Amino acid sequence: MTSGDGEDAPMVAAVTTALRDHGAETVAFDPNTTPSLAGRPVAGVLSLLALDDARPASDDGRGPALAPTVELFETLRRAGVEAPVWLATRGGVSVDVGDPMSRPEQAGFWGLGSALAMERPRCWGGLVDLPHWFDDRAGRRLVGVLAGAYGEVEVAVRGDSCFARRLVRDVPTALATPARRLRGTVLITGAATALGAHTARWAAEDGAEHLLLIDNTAPPAADLVAELGASGVRTSVATLDVADPEALAAAVAGLPAEFPLTAVLHLTAPLAAEAGQLEMARIEREWAATVAGAENLGALGSAHELSALVLGCSVVGVLPSPGLGNQAPAHAYLSALAQECRARGVPATSVCWGSIDDPDTAVGAAKQLRANGLPALPQRSAAALLRQAVMADTASVVIADIDGAWMTAHASELGTHRLFDDVSGPSNTPHTHRGR
CATH class of the missing domain: 3.40.50.720 (NAD(P)-binding Rossmann-like Domain)
Incomplete structure (x- = not known):
């Protein structure tokens, strides 16, 4: 599990707790500092890097920090890890009028995810957008998404519901x-x-x-x-x-x-x-x-x-x-x-x-x-x-x-x-x- 920081640190902690409560063994992983993963069994990777709001001083404050996510996939490739990687965002999609778009820059990760799904298919899991309030219900839904219980790869978790992405004629x-x-x-x-x-x-x-x-x-x-x-x-x-x-x-x-x-x-x-x-x-x-x-x-x-x-x-x-x-x-x-x-x-x-x-x-x-x-x-x-x-x-x-x-x-x-x-x-x- 790769972690974010910034104002979403409580969300990172809540997600970690949810995964552990449902039987997962979690390991925090920083692609820039963590030693080689060679030989370590990895069932899956959940990237929370998109939740890190830290920006360099020269950044305009709007563009998402995409580079660490790209580096994550390169780090996993070098380590020989081919476990499915899921990218988590928060406020990057809207499911209805009662769920307003709050952080549009997070949508950039959904665009990046579609590209990674094509170029790195052997280690691609999917995209999941987390709710503003992450409670036990949301935790159960997130675990279900990551475990493939819904058969969906682009999902928004909202309380006790999950919304899948579709095109409608x-x-x-x-x-x-x-x-x-x-x-x-x-x-x-x-x-x-x-x-x-x-x-x-x-x-x-x-x-x-x-x-x-x-x-x-x-x-x-x-x-x-x-x-x-x-x-x-x-x-x-x-x-x-x-x-x-x-x-x-x-x-x-x-x-x-x-x-x-x-x-x-x-x-x-x-x-x-x-x-x-x-x-x-x-x-x-x-x-x-x-x-x-x-x-x-x-x-x-x-x-x-x-x-x-x-x-x-x-x-x-x-x-x-x-x-x-x-x-x-x-x-x-x-x-x-x-x-x-x-x-x-x-x-x-x-x-x-x-x-x-x-x-x-x-x-x-x-x-x-x-x-x-x-x-x-x-x-x-x-x-x-x-x-x-x-x-x-x-x-x-x-x-x-x-x-x-x-x-x-x-x-x-x-x-x-x-x-x-x-x-x-x-x-x-x-x-x-x-x-x-």
């Missing part, structure tokens, strides 16, 4: 009576992409009076701006990186007073173009490149009365994607960040994108997603499904064309096992999936 319905209507200024990032153009058009159709179109590389096409203007919608454009808080604040401060900011649609955080094996340095680079912009946009939800906040990320944070594990922790965090915003009263939606048929996306990553059972979704279909999610005030959604047969055939090697149990039958049309 959400069949698109007509938008005759949407839950919301846009007004004022709608901010759209990734506006120079084809998906951005389609999104700008439906935002204008659904009531936006002013559009602030932002892209970090180039302004949106002049003909799109002209088209929107001809429809009676005022449009402003800005070329800036939303990871720059000052540049973003200046763009928002320059909005017309009569059109206050009412919606933010952050379409997606780009994936790195290259695929590769799990590597801590690449995980950290991806985190740095992905997270800051989404956090800056999420902060607008506290400063403005928004009717919609979309934080787009990649499906790699939800579905194991061979070759793209380095990107998974950051994108899992983005999805959780939206849920934390919703818990604070901001009407946020987490949108996890699959592969989109867009020449503006990273070619290498898009090719890898298609090879991973995610055929490219037409741009117009992607924008229409985004509109569906926004107007229906959906909390969390995967928008992807998922090859169910491919996913089922590769379930064991992906470590997903029962993730698709509630998605019945093959799908040959674009669709959304809600996670639970």
